Amino acid sequence: MKKTINIFLLIISFVVLQNCDEDQFESSLNYVSFGDTTYSTGVDVGGSNTIDVYVYTSSKVSSDVTFNIEADASGAADGSYSIPTSVTVPSGSNEGKFTLTLSDVDLGIGINRIELSFTDVTSGYDNGGSTTVEYIQNCTEVTGTLDFVFDTFSDETSWEITDALGGVVLSGGPYARSAGTASESLTLCSGRDYTLTIFDAFGDGMFDGANLGSYTLSIDGEVKISNDGEFDAEVSTAFDTK
Known part of the structure; x- marks a missing residue:
């Protein structure tokens, strides 16, 4: 008789524990x-x-x-x-x-x-x-060019184009010493605002004391920027592709 009671209590304990586990499992799934x-x-x-x-x-x-x-x-x-x-x-x-x-x-x-x-x-x-x-x-691509006429020290010239958030989307240079000229092909997105920055490593722009350089940026044949090389370490100009 005592053995039968022990078995019965064991079964009851298992059922109670099982129900507790199920309740806990169901609760954890409520998310x-x-x-x-x-x-x-x-x-x-x-x-x-x-x-x-x-x-x-x-x-x-x-x-x-x-x-x-x-x-x-x-x-x-x-x-x-x-x-x-x-x-x-x-x-x-x-x-x-x-x-x-x-x-x-x-x-x-x-x-x-x-x-x-x-x-x-x-x-x-x-x-x-x-x-x-x-x-x-969404980007609709447009093409353009960035054309340089250098002074003697074209190896001091580099450039970058940044978007409205300041991210660099295109860059180039420096160039070989006494390169004379260079033309870069550009692919950008239509309808956006950008900034072109020209850098001079020596800090005297594109001018060697005798020869003054220049640069021109065009998009789909339309001139957006046209400047001479008179600046110091860098010069930035905003433009758009609208």
């Missing part, structure tokens, strides 16, 4: 997460675009549940995005959606990145991680 780890899109020159970001709960909710959204936009151009601060999963569903508006505001030529995460997650839910929205300005 909210983004639909994808990365969302990517492009924005037309001078235009805007929208992108839908989805979130999911592990099971259907019995009433509307709202989750707060936090955005780290340190990797994106200021003013190029509009992001809601929360998203709601409606009653009877496990899916919610919010929309980002992205605009061509100083996007530059590189990838803009915004990291989205949940903050102050609603009680009873675990945080399922973050997602990244990546976007670029």
